[in-house]
Amino acid sequence: MKRNIFFVLPIIFLSMSCRSVPDRYFSDSPRGSDIVLEKPQSKIDVDLMKAFELRKSTEEFSVKEVSIKELSTILWSANGINREDGKRTAPALFGMEVIRIYVLSNSGIYLYDAMQNTLLSRSTKDARKDVGSKRGGAGGTETASLVLLLTGDPSMIPDFMSKDMRLNAAYASAGTIGQNVYLIANALGLRTRLVGALSVEGVRGCLKLSKDEIPLYIMPLGYGK
Numbered sequence: 001m002k003r004n005i006f007f008v009l010p011i012i013f014l015s016m017s018c019r020s021v022p023d024r025y026f027s028d029s030p031r032g033s034d035i036v037l038e039k040p041q042s043k044i045d046v047d048l049m050k051a052f053e054l055r056k057s058t059e060e061f062s063v064k065e066v067s068i069k070e071l072s073t074i075l076w077s078a079n080g081i082n083r084e085d086g087k088r089t090a091p092a093l094f095g096m097e098v099i100r101i102y103v104l105s106n107s108g109i110y111l112y113d114a115m116q117n118t119l120l121s122r123s124t125k126d127a128r129k130d131v132g133s134k135r136g137g138a139g140g141t142e143t144a145s146l147v148l149l150l151t152g153d154p155s156m157i158p159d160f161m162s163k164d165m166r167l168n169a170a171y172a173s174a175g176t177i178g179q180n181v182y183l184i185a186n187a188l189g190l191r192t193r194l195v196g197a198l199s200v201e202g203v204r205g206c207l208k209l210s211k212d213e214i215p216l217y218i219m220p221l222g223y224g225k
């Protein structure tokens, strides 16, 4: 009998530790609280050339929710810290991080904090339907599980560069982040679209931006239909 216990106990512990942790979703998260992100996936079974093959824009999204785990991997790939000196997966002019990534979800709006790997709660409002251009062309923003909002603050760039050049640099930086989002989202089987047709009033109405912070692009993110 004693021998049986020694045999059975390790098997029980092993099966308990192998049981996968259930996925977390925004709808399970209390509104108004910061969300600690998960460790991004360190490997996926899609090589780089296949990822380029898979990259595409989508404008029809299903209601299926994106999990916090999937989002953690997408945000890290978008502009997470990939080196010990704190530099990121996307290039930045003079190494200055002028782009902010907000996540708009059914439980509110969050700011991605790459250093803390955390989403900082910024509003409890579900603003996904408010940020696309009201004249149309917002590429499925209204139906996606999440919407990423990329904002930029060109005033952070030294002023020996002209105002136009600083603004161009902010858009270019957002573009590199957008491409990272496409590549990882499509490789994970998710869908997205880079959308310039946003509503500045809609964004400002639901989110307090700093004085020189400009909404640049929105990216609906979710599963395809």
Ligand SMILES: Cc1cc2nc3c(=O)[nH]c(=O)nc-3n(C[C@H](O)[C@H](O)[C@H](O)COP(=O)(O)O)c2cc1C
Residues within 6 Å of the ligand: 055, 056, 057, 058, 059, 137, 138, 139, 193, 194, 195, 196, 197, 198
């Ligand atoms: C700078 C930029 C702005 C864009 N703005 C919009 C937009 O406002 N609305 C939209 O539906 N798609 C927008 N797109 C996505 C393009 O329509 C899409 O990339 C194009 O149709 C090519 O399709 P593909 O990405 O599947 O190759 C934008 C793309 C870029 C690069």
